[in-house]
Amino acid sequence: MAQIDNRYVHGAPASRAGTAVEIDAGLRAHMLRVYNYLAAGIGLAAILAYAVFAMSVSTDPGTTVAKLRNGVELTQFGAALFSSGWILGIKLAPIGLLLVLMFTAHRLSTAGTQLAYWALVTLIGIGGSTAFIQYKIGSIGQVFAITSLSFAALSLWGYTTKRDLSGWGSFLFMGLVGIILAGLVNIFFQSSALQFAISCIGVLVFAGFTAYDTQRIKDEYYMMLGDAAAMSKAAVWGALSLFLDFVNMFQLLLSLFGSRE
Numbered sequence: 001m002a003q004i005d006n007r008y009v010h011g012a013p014a015s016r017a018g019t020a021v022e023i024d025a026g027l028r029a030h031m032l033r034v035y036n037y038l039a040a041g042i043g044l045a046a047i048l049a050y051a052v053f054a055m056s057v058s059t060d061p062g063t064t065v066a067k068l069r070n071g072v073e074l075t076q077f078g079a080a081l082f083s084s085g086w087i088l089g090i091k092l093a094p095i096g097l098l099l100v101l102m103f104t105a106h107r108l109s110t111a112g113t114q115l116a117y118w119a120l121v122t123l124i125g126i127g128g129s130t131a132f133i134q135y136k137i138g139s140i141g142q143v144f145a146i147t148s149l150s151f152a153a154l155s156l157w158g159y160t161t162k163r164d165l166s167g168w169g170s171f172l173f174m175g176l177v178g179i180i181l182a183g184l185v186n187i188f189f190q191s192s193a194l195q196f197a198i199s200c201i202g203v204l205v206f207a208g209f210t211a212y213d214t215q216r217i218k219d220e221y222y223m224m225l226g227d228a229a230a231m232s233k234a235a236v237w238g239a240l241s242l243f244l245d246f247v248n249m250f251q252l253l254l255s256l257f258g259s260r261e
Helices: 002-011 020-056 076-082 086-107 110-127 129-134 137-160 168-189 192-223 228-257
Strands: none
Touching (some): 020 228, 076 086, 086 129, 110 228, 137 192
């Protein structure tokens, strides 16, 4: 940690660098802001996922208007959402929004950045309701706990390690592209063995991203010393990176260890 601190402090103007104690306190405050956004995002997404599921599933035969192939009975709202293309559109919407943000993020204000974050969290949360349709609730809770503990350990390691993880970026990105391509191929082949391999490799990739992104967020703090506006937006983008790492890791672990309905 000290090596990274010194690398940026020595390269910053004296007016921005401040004392080592001030910088260390500022870093802790910045990371706390990131994790607060992250925790709130995960909590909101989980609540939305369960709420949409609860409104969609019928426990009263009198309110059942449709039934899925796994036997789950749906309300009028559930039928409109899951028996049509709406849920697919909602699940794909975050990808489109992320692509737009790749080209517009630098022009957004702090308020606009926060709006984009909560919009993504909301869409992913609603799309995540499909997990409750496909898997048993107890199984979802167990995998969520495993993901949370694993994520916390990986992020802590990324924050405290003195090893430079910047070289992991290109390797992890290549792994992500490979997973996406393999997933597209498996849409046509429907191979359980290939899906198992995708899930296993995917967990490793997003585990690596968790540590890598944590250290990257930390490094960015030193690069932006003295720029409060930039750090406010960076905290939101950092939380979004970690949120996506968490969600993807959870979904992949659920596909590996979840008990289906």
